[in-house]
Amino acid sequence: MKLIRWTGMVAVVCLIAVSGLAQGAPDKAYLQKIWDGWSTMQVENVDPYYAAGAHVFFDDEPLKFNSWSEYRKTAAKEAEEYKSWKFTLNDDVEIHAAGANYWGMATLNSVTVNKDGKEEKSTLRWTFVLEKQKGRWVLVHEHVSAPVG
């Protein structure tokens, strides 16, 4: 009887732990975490936020990436040309449920400093689609752009 009680307690603790690890709906703080990852300029810090496989991503440039693995290679190379990146989401963030997924958009402030010390400030637009894979919200599509002019 004691053994059954202990087994039951262990099972309950395990369930609580697992549900704690599984993420709730994505919120602004989670989205900012993605951009904080980019601000470290280390692509491995954003790996956990992007879905592996054939997913299309539109960044500032080039035209498009057909997978996260393509995207991260270019981003890592680009990071080598900079001293720092800082990205901050603005308050216009919107997150909408789409069945089991979420989509949303925001504008964000970008401050980059290149190796020559030149600082560039801009406001970017960001559209995203998040899908839950293995208990984590990952990007299956993203569109980042700067307005023309």
Added chain:
Amino acid sequence: MKRFRWIAVVGILFMLAIHGIAQNPPDKAYLQKLLDGWATGNPDGQTQYYAQGNYLFFDDSPLKYNNWDEYRKGTIEGFKDVAWSKIRMDDDAQIHCDAPNICWSAATVDMTFHTKDGKESHGVRRWTVIFEKQNDKWLIVHEHMSLPSN
């Protein structure tokens, strides 16, 4: 009596047809139709495809539009000097319907604009669209059109 039966049958078929049209989620042909509409240079004609209310749209410029009316006015201004344009969606278009009332699409789009003073500009843009079914019609509730930098 026979006549009433026929009217009822035709009525039901008509309603089913309307229902069928309204229920179809967006496909590549529908996406191209939207772009063909833009190519006419008459943003007013595009009103039918966009949700009304507070919906955010990102176009080439400016930073953002907060609703369709702002977007429409901005694009009327943009098309002011355009004589004609051609907008063709590339073969990479993909459409995902994640919920019965939400679909999203991503594609690259070839655009050529000829201005009234004879200049031509060409660019390949990236196009992300979020559709929501509202009152049985798939409307755009968010759009992101952009040119890559450089």
